[in-house]
Amino acid sequence: MRAAALAIKTPEGIVFSQHLAGPVTRFLAWFIDFLAISVLTMALGQTAQVLGVVSPSAAATVYTLGYFVISFGYAILLEWIWRGQTVGKKLFRLRVVDAEGMRLQFDQIVTRNLLRAVDMLPAFYFIGGAACWFSRKCQRLGDIAANTVVIRSPLAAEPDLTQLLAGKFNSLRQHGRLAARLRQRVSPAEASTAVQALIRRDQFEPAARVALFAELASHFRAKVDLPPEATEGVSDEQFIRNVVDVVYRTGAGRR
Amino acid sequence: MIIDLDRFIAAERPAWIELETMVSRLEADPNPRMSLEEVERFHALYERAAASLAKLATFSAEPETRRFLESLVARAYGEIHETRDSRRRILVLNWFIRTLPQTFRRHVRAFYVAAAITLSGCAFGAMATAFDPDSRHATMPFGHDRLRPSERVKEEESRASDPLAGQRSTFSAFLMTHNIRVSVLTLALGMTYGVGTILLLFYNGVVLGAISFDYAADGQTGFLMGWLLPHGAVEIPAILIAGQSGLVLALALVGWGKSIPIAARLREASRDIVTLSFGFALLLAWAGFVESFLSQYHEPVVPYEAKIAFGALELLLLCFYLGRSGR
Numbered sequence: 001m002r003a004a005a006l007a008i009k010t011p012e013g014i015v016f017s018q019h020l021a022g023p024v025t026r027f028l029a030w031f032i033d034f035l036a037i038s039v040l041t042m043a044l045g046q047t048a049q050v051l052g053v054v055s056p057s058a059a060a061t062v063y064t065l066g067y068f069v070i071s072f073g074y075a076i077l078l079e080w081i082w083r084g085q086t087v088g089k090k091l092f093r094l095r096v097v098d099a100e101g102m103r104l105q106f107d108q109i110v111t112r113n114l115l116r117a118v119d120m121l122p123a124f125y126f127i128g129g130a131a132c133w134f135s136r137k138c139q140r141l142g143d144i145a146a147n148t149v150v151i152r153s154p155l156a157a158e159p160d161l162t163q164l165l166a167g168k169f170n171s172l173r174q175h176g177r178l179a180a181r182l183r184q185r186v187s188p189a190e191a192s193t194a195v196q197a198l199i200r201r202d203q204f205e206p207a208a209r210v211a212l213f214a215e216l217a218s219h220f221r222a223k224v225d226l227p228p229e230a231t232e233g234v235s236d237e238q239f240i241r242n243v244v245d246v247v248y249r250t251g252a253g254r255r
Numbered sequence: 256m257i258i259d260l261d262r263f264i265a266a267e268r269p270a271w272i273e274l275e276t277m278v279s280r281l282e283a284d285p286n287p288r289m290s291l292e293e294v295e296r297f298h299a300l301y302e303r304a305a306a307s308l309a310k311l312a313t314f315s316a317e318p319e320t321r322r323f324l325e326s327l328v329a330r331a332y333g334e335i336h337e338t339r340d341s342r343r344r345i346l347v348l349n350w351f352i353r354t355l356p357q358t359f360r361r362h363v364r365a366f367y368v369a370a371a372i373t374l375s376g377c378a379f380g381a382m383a384t385a386f387d388p389d390s391r392h393a394t395m396p397f398g399h400d401r402l403r404p405s406e407r408v409k410e411e412e413s414r415a416s417d418p419l420a421g422q423r424s425t426f427s428a429f430l431m432t433h434n435i436r437v438s439v440l441t442l443a444l445g446m447t448y449g450v451g452t453i454l455l456l457f458y459n460g461v462v463l464g465a466i467s468f469d470y471a472a473d474g475q476t477g478f479l480m481g482w483l484l485p486h487g488a489v490e491i492p493a494i495l496i497a498g499q500s501g502l503v504l505a506l507a508l509v510g511w512g513k514s515i516p517i518a519a520r521l522r523e524a525s526r527d528i529v530t531l532s533f534g535f536a537l538l539l540a541w542a543g544f545v546e547s548f549l550s551q552y553h554e555p556v557v558p559y560e561a562k563i564a565f566g567a568l569e570l571l572l573l574c575f576y577l578g579r580s581g582r
Contacts, residue, residue, distance in 0.1 A: 010332055014305040015312070016325040057421050064428035068435070083282060099518065101329055103337040107529040114532060117436075118443035118451070141446045145504060147522050153326070199319075248260040 006137060006149055008101040018101075018151040021094045023132045026150055030125065032088030033075065040070050072113070079109045095153040099137065108146040115142030170242045171230050178224050179246045185223045191247050194220070194240050201237065213237040264320065267307050271327060274300040278330045301331040350530075353581035358530040359496065360577070362503050369498030372453055373491075376460020381468035383461070394465035404473040411478075411553045423547045431543030434490065435536050438497035442504065442532055449505030456498040463491070481559030484566025486546035492573060493538035500531040538573075545569075 005017040021029075044066040052059035078086040084096035084104050096112070098104050119128030119140045128140035137149050172179045197216055201209060217236035220243050231239060277297050281287045289297065308324040359366065383390040391400040402410070419426055437455075444451025470479035507524035510517060549562065 008329070008332070010305060010328075011336070012302065012305050014309050014328065016308060016328050016332070018325075018329060057423075057425055060422075060425040061428045064425060064432055068428075068432040098333065101332050101336075102339070103333045105339060105526075107526040110529045110532070111525045114439055114529075115443045115446060117440045118446050141443075145446060145521055145528075146525060147518050249262075 006099070006151070010101075016101075018097065018149070020138045021092075021150045021152050022138060023129055025092050025094065025152070026132065026138075027125070027129065029086070029088035029092045029094050032091055033086050036087045037070060037074050040074070041067055044070065075113045075116075076109055079104075079113070080106060084109075089150070093153055094150050096143075096148050096150055099139075099143075099147045099149045104148070108148050112142035112146035112148050115140075115145050118142075170245050171234055172226070172242045172246050175227065175230055178226055178230070182220070182224045182243065183247050186220070186243070186247050190219075191244065194244050194247075198237075198241060198244060210236070213240055216240050260320065263307075263310075267303070270300055270303050271307070271324070274304050274331060275327055278327070278334060281334050282330070297331075298335065301328070301335055304328050304331065350533075354530055355534045356577050356580040358527045359499075359534065362499055362527060362531070365502040365506065366495060366499040368502055369452075369456055369495045372456040372498070373460035373463070373495060376457040377464030377467070378460075379457075380461035380464025380466075382464075384465045384468045385472070391465065391469070394461055395469070396462060399466055399469075404470040404475040404478070408475050408478045408553075412555065419547070419551055423551075426551075427543050427547035429543075430546050431540045434493075434539045434543060438494055438535050438539060439532065441494065441497040442500045442528065442535075445501030445504030446508070447505075448508055449502055452498055452501030452505060456494075459494060477559045477563075478553065480566070481553065481557075481562040482550055485562050485569070486542045486550045486566075488566040488570040489538050489545065489573060490542035492570075492577075493535040493542060496531055496535040496538070500528045500535070503531070504528055 005019050007015055007017045009015050044063060048059040048063040048066070051062060075086055079096055082090065085094070089095060096104060096109070098108065116128070119125055119131070119142050121127050125140070128142070131144070132138050132140045135144070137143075139149060143149060172182070194216060197212060201213075204212060213236040217239045220240065221231065234242065274297070277293075277300065304324060305328050308321070308328050311321050311324060380394050383394055394400075441452055441455045444455060467479060467483075470476065503524050504521075507520040508517065510520050513520055515523075549557070549565070552562075553559075
């Protein structure tokens, strides 16, 4: 069975994970690269045509060698200078990395690209696609030989909690003891669910959004017996925002 | 317990940003050099970020911060724990004089196996032509089955004009790229536990054996040697090196006599496979040039003795280079 993420345990005992790219995303990235190679080949053809006016033989030679260099060198060169990315991979935020989390080496890049010769057999990367589908780490044969994986690398921006946490006034902060009890009773998984709901709030349909936050609010209200003035006039979504604020920002009430 | 994220981030953020700056600098610089103090600082920052990640994974499920830290720790981990030589500057002359021949010799047994497979193919091709002349259609590609060798020799030697005039460079480019593609496939088929590599080497041998026997049996050995040796002296060893690299890959997969895991075996073989592949590509580029600009000229334009001497000299130099260079 295919894993969604590649977990790497460091000698220090820390585990971090890389999200593996699936075969479909990889195929789409490859298609973009195929288009990029086609554009480069067309440009080469135009150049050769101009050269053909002077010497048809030289034009044919340039075209033959140029096409060979483009088809073999495109992925090798880009993955080398862009550290595991090509145009298609950049577009889909994919990256080739060492399967053990080490620095990607030049020989790994060359190996995985040379082995495209067998991955693309008999047509349209059938063998590579099948290998990727059945491999646990979603590796085509080239990846297995080079010990590489393709990961999804979303932009890892600096964390910004201002969007999630409550504004200046948080009615729960008026009841310090109850807020402390709430913090004590909320598990990390429950807190994460509330955070996820806040992060994705704009992606829900209005009715679903109201229903979701109503359910979450009722769940968190049941944790602690809050006085009516702590929740009165506060919408369910604002209540969850207040809960997240209390749970994740213990010191804010003392400021 | 859930940690106070605001306070936690405020306390740790400067260290994370410093680490990110250092990692970005290392990633951007092809040949990074750090002082001892910088290395110590880098290591301390990495350990601090790793500890933050562990703390966050245990005491908080906030995904954004965790994702940021995972990405940062992953990047720093790769820089710190990498022990392989990661110089980006390749010293071409050193690679040619030392690395390539040394790598070839390190795996010379795989080369002998590739040569033995090709020779057995040659024997099979020769026997097939001897005992079943009809097999020519199956064993001789590129139209060699259409003419008897003596007819072709007569045709070539009486040719008044050069059929490749003005096309030699194109023909040379075609030969180079075609032969390199076939050789890369021979290497890549090593991933079939060597079965594909062996089949391709054997087939090459069959073609070579069938054609050679056909010319020899028709009394055209001089022409055959003069035609094949100038480029074949380099091209055939190059194809054998492609087979050698395919077998090195297959051996890494099989792992006979090695107790290390498959990923480690492949990691070990990867650099040598790439070195050998650049080696055979280089040799095939030369062979393509010679085949187009010399091999296709026959007597009376170029005496066969001269062509054979040239081929023999090339073979001698190649043997010396692969056997002695970089010792």
